[in-house]
Amino acid sequence: MDFFSQLTPMILLLVFAGTLIGIIFGSIxxxxxxxxxxxxxxLTYSLGINGALALLLGLYVGGxxxxxxxxxxxxxxxxxxxxxxxxxxxxxxxxxEGEKALKVGIVASLFGGLFSAAILFFLAPxxxxxxxxxxxxxxxxxxxxxxxxxGSLAKNMLMGIFSGILGVWLSLIGVYPVTVGGNGETRxxxxxxxxxxxxxxxxxxxxxxxxxxxxxxxxxxxxxxxxGDGQAIKLTKGSGFSFRDIKGQLVNMIRSSSxxxxxxxxxxVGGSTCSILxxxxxxxxxxxxxxxxxxxxQGIIASESSNNALTGGALVPLLSLGIPGDSTTAIMIGxxxxxxxxxGPLFINSNIDTWYMIVTMLVVANLIMFAAMFFAIKYIxxxxxxxxxxxxxxxxxxxxxxxxxxNYGIMFDVWVLLIFGVLGYIASKVGIEVVPLIIGFILxxxxxxxxxxxxxxxxxxxxxxTKSPIAVVLWVLIIISVAFPIYMRMRSRRGGDAVQSN
Amino acid sequence: MKSxxxxxxLSLCALAIAGVSTSTLAAEECPIPGNVRVVIxxxxxxxxxxxxxxxxxxxxxxxxxINMKVDAVGAMPAFRALxxxxxxxxxxxxxxxxxxxxxxxxxxxxxxxxxxxxxPTVAINPGNAYLVPKxxxxxxxxxxxxxxxxxxxxxxxxxxxxxxxxxxxxLKNAVKIEYPGMEDNIVAVNTGSQADKNQLLFNxxxxxxxxxVQANEQYxxxxxxxxxxxxxxxxTARNETIKQANEEGLGETTxxxxxxxxxxxVSVTMDGEKDFTFDKEFFFLYNKDMxxxxxxxxxxxxxxxxxxGEIQEQQKSLxxxxxxxxxxxxxxxxxxKMARYETVIENIQ
Numbered sequence: 039m040d041f042f043s044q045l046t047p048m049i050l051l052l053v054f055a056g057t058l059i060g061i062i063f064g065s066i067x068x069x070x071x072x073x074x075x076x077x078x079x080x081l082t083y084s085l086g087i088n089g090a091l092a093l094l095l096g097l098y099v100g101g102x103x104x105x106x107x108x109x110x111x112x113x114x115x116x117x118x119x120x121x122x123x124x125x126x127x128x129x130x131x132x133x134x135e136g137e138k139a140l141k142v143g144i145v146a147s148l149f150g151g152l153f154s155a156a157i158l159f160f161l162a163p164x165x166x167x168x169x170x171x172x173x174x175x176x177x178x179x180x181x182x183x184x185x186x187x188x189g190s191l192a193k194n195m196l197m198g199i200f201s202g203i204l205g206v207w208l209s210l211i212g213v214y215p216v217t218v219g220g221n222g223e224t225r226x227x228x229x230x231x232x233x234x235x236x237x238x239x240x241x242x243x244x245x246x247x248x249x250x251x252x253x254x255x256x257x258x259x260x261x262x263x264x265x266g267d268g269q270a271i272k273l274t275k276g277s278g279f280s281f282r283d284i285k286g287q288l289v290n291m292i293r294s295s296s297x298x299x300x301x302x303x304x305x306x307v308g309g310s311t312c313s314i315l316x317x318x319x320x321x322x323x324x325x326x327x328x329x330x331x332x333x334x335x336q337g338i339i340a341s342e343s344s345n346n347a348l349t350g351g352a353l354v355p356l357l358s359l360g361i362p363g364d365s366t367t368a369i370m371i372g373x374x375x376x377x378x379x380x381x382g383p384l385f386i387n388s389n390i391d392t393w394y395m396i397v398t399m400l401v402v403a404n405l406i407m408f409a410a411m412f413f414a415i416k417y418i419x420x421x422x423x424x425x426x427x428x429x430x431x432x433x434x435x436x437x438x439x440x441x442x443x444x445n446y447g448i449m450f451d452v453w454v455l456l457i458f459g460v461l462g463y464i465a466s467k468v469g470i471e472v473v474p475l476i477i478g479f480i481l482x483x484x485x486x487x488x489x490x491x492x493x494x495x496x497x498x499x500x501x502x503x504t505k506s507p508i509a510v511v512l513w514v515l516i517i518i519s520v521a522f523p524i525y526m527r528m529r530s531r532r533g534g535d536a537v538q539s540n
Numbered sequence: 541m542k543s544x545x546x547x548x549x550l551s552l553c554a555l556a557i558a559g560v561s562t563s564t565l566a567a568e569e570c571p572i573p574g575n576v577r578v579v580i581x582x583x584x585x586x587x588x589x590x591x592x593x594x595x596x597x598x599x600x601x602x603x604x605x606i607n608m609k610v611d612a613v614g615a616m617p618a619f620r621a622l623x624x625x626x627x628x629x630x631x632x633x634x635x636x637x638x639x640x641x642x643x644x645x646x647x648x649x650x651x652x653x654x655x656x657x658x659x660p661t662v663a664i665n666p667g668n669a670y671l672v673p674k675x676x677x678x679x680x681x682x683x684x685x686x687x688x689x690x691x692x693x694x695x696x697x698x699x700x701x702x703x704x705x706x707x708x709x710x711l712k713n714a715v716k717i718e719y720p721g722m723e724d725n726i727v728a729v730n731t732g733s734q735a736d737k738n739q740l741l742f743n744x745x746x747x748x749x750x751x752x753v754q755a756n757e758q759y760x761x762x763x764x765x766x767x768x769x770x771x772x773x774x775x776t777a778r779n780e781t782i783k784q785a786n787e788e789g790l791g792e793t794t795x796x797x798x799x800x801x802x803x804x805x806v807s808v809t810m811d812g813e814k815d816f817t818f819d820k821e822f823f824f825l826y827n828k829d830m831x832x833x834x835x836x837x838x839x840x841x842x843x844x845x846x847x848x849g850e851i852q853e854q855q856k857s858l859x860x861x862x863x864x865x866x867x868x869x870x871x872x873x874x875x876x877k878m879a880r881y882e883t884v885i886e887n888i889q
Binding site: 076079080083167170171173213215216217218219220221222223224233236237305306355359360361362368369370371372374375376378380382383384385445446448487491494495 | 584585590616620700702731738742745758759791
């Protein structure tokens, strides 16, 4: 087979280099896997298709996995898809279990990555055929299902829903682009704002503003003499990692990896959606979810296994239909077109060696990611011990650089970072819940497009309920997802009343 | 340090002076900055705009011995970046959507001939296509026009406001000419990416979709019982344009096969006499105040690149048709093109 002769040391070196650079990109707040792939794409032209894919797949896997590092240690999602890792990762880091949290995340990432690579290898064409059954209606319902996580995550249900709606509203500011079939008109702004806000607020500056800058402002208010929390975080304080920490989590890992892979297969649904969905489903279906959000490894496992599983999933439509599954594979398709290679429904059969190479490189990238991160993490985790008066200025600098770079040098994005940093600060003072707000923001735009396009295509609301058996299944999941937190709250309230009456 | 012989020192001085004077001369002839950002009107790095821009920009950077980088920022950010910079450090490459967006009244699309300087054209993508499901009852565009003329509603999935819509407008215009009053039976389904358009065809919610030879050719090779199988019914490119493509065509569809889908084999009338054609052309756009020296410098550099002939081979191998026209000719050519399509758009309003 020609395939083995193509698997040269140079190819392996490129996967290795790509994975390491990807981890670094993902670890820097404001730098994403997508950005890493975009920056390196022009370099791949001279590498040939195998070399190009080796580098880009390494960057992709490393970039997604690297996002967990700042999410756990700094409460800053390194990439949008690691947002749910902050919910449990950072509380663990604050307890001195940062290294343990990261190792749990790395194991989950490896599982997710290998799971999706296996799915890609064995089921790509079949799944691509299944994915095309998802029209606008089903895609809207998936986004709606992800939005129901707000009910589970809100501390106060009413305020949580309000915050979520506020997030959706903020996401809709700007143009309804013709590139998604819109009318090209701007909305929710005054005319004089159009020059700056034509494209609305970019996700990443909003994310790092709300998660990063607002926390720095809150700590600055408390003063940095000693530590913001009143006590320094020590890595040695908490318990270390043991593989027992992931014992009993196989179902969670398989479920979350399946969600990640499947969301990846659906073009346009997006990477952040998969970790939010996986987190919601773990919260709803696990035997004990009471500690989720307070530092439970199961939350990290759900988030990280799903977002790494996205990598293989997003390659399914790319290689089986010629359609990228997410924003990173949308850039990666450039490697094929620059080399003059057509990707489409016949790609796998007509490029069988390249296909084997892609799957092999995806597996190798995951193994390199695991080896590099698992053994280096105890040193990386020491970031948490750096005094905040040294750490915060560096974080601000990285956030500003990342915000400026995300759209190839738009200064307004730096202002967005600042605006949302202040908004996050004010939100915490007036009781607006930041997590539902950001989830609303992430999902709002897709929800709008799929909702409007469903109505345009079918002309009535009943289609959301009657479109297909898939839609019915999604409605059942939505109802469970909405009812479950209400039931849990009522039960805990009744329990509280009983304790009081006793 | 040992002193250098006088003759050697003189030679060095002469070389240095010659070097300085040569570079000064070069800078005067071509006062383009050493670092140039080329923004493109698409955010995709997998699309034809990025692909074509990369080819041209790499060659231009080599020729001018400067750093040039293609940034896929999208149309609005690209126009704005261009407005901000008049010293030649930001250039733009886009295609016919630059003026079609204006004709369709898309917010933010100004008249490029008034607001910017139009630079040279560099290539044509001849692949703009319209497709139907392989098992569609419509075998040809004629049948589609007849069906619409006889009262059947034909839904066409397009991305509004540009290259994707112009063929739709032409179809509607043809129905209006052949079956006056029946043109509203050609209905646009506005959507976004190629994936969305394909999806509408797979699910049976569009009768016809806009696509491209590059993106859809493999789908046309699928067996008829495959839900994803499609068929070309029309390529909007001129017959002469397709004839310039490599004989092997693209994928397994040869040039001869592609010629079946262009005029005169497929006829979509523009005015009752001539057939409508549309070549998707890529060209440079400059800031209105960019110096004429830089304009002619880029014209000259591209002229030399195209005279060497290598770029044409590279473009053709990737299914582009080389089409270099220096700035002044390009502006006149594109203005003429815009005027032609304006009549089509106005006729169906």
